[in-house]
Amino acid sequence: MGDRKAPSEIGAYALNKAVEYADKAERLAGSSFTSAKDNADHIAIYGGLATVYADIAKAAALTAT
Numbered sequence: 001m002g003d004r005k006a007p008s009e010i011g012a013y014a015l016n017k018a019v020e021y022a023d024k025a026e027r028l029a030g031s032s033f034t035s036a037k038d039n040a041d042h043i044a045i046y047g048g049l050a051t052v053y054a055d056i057a058k059a060a061a062l063t064a065t
Helices: 007-029 033-038 040-064
Strands: none
Touching: 007 033, 007 040, 033 040
16 A cells, blocks of 8 residues: 555646646647647547546545645
8 A cells, every 4th residue: 555646646647637638639729720620529538538637636636635
């Protein structure tokens, strides 16, 4: 059990991943409608992953308090 992570470590990791996936979704969306349309599936996946990781970060923050 020595490798057990503290809630703050889990939260920090999850928050970093949420930002990473949100940034990927934003880059794929680009500045044009065509780019967003062509990458809609990937944008939805990255947006979903960002949401899941953000929820994990929130749960870790609640656990830490």
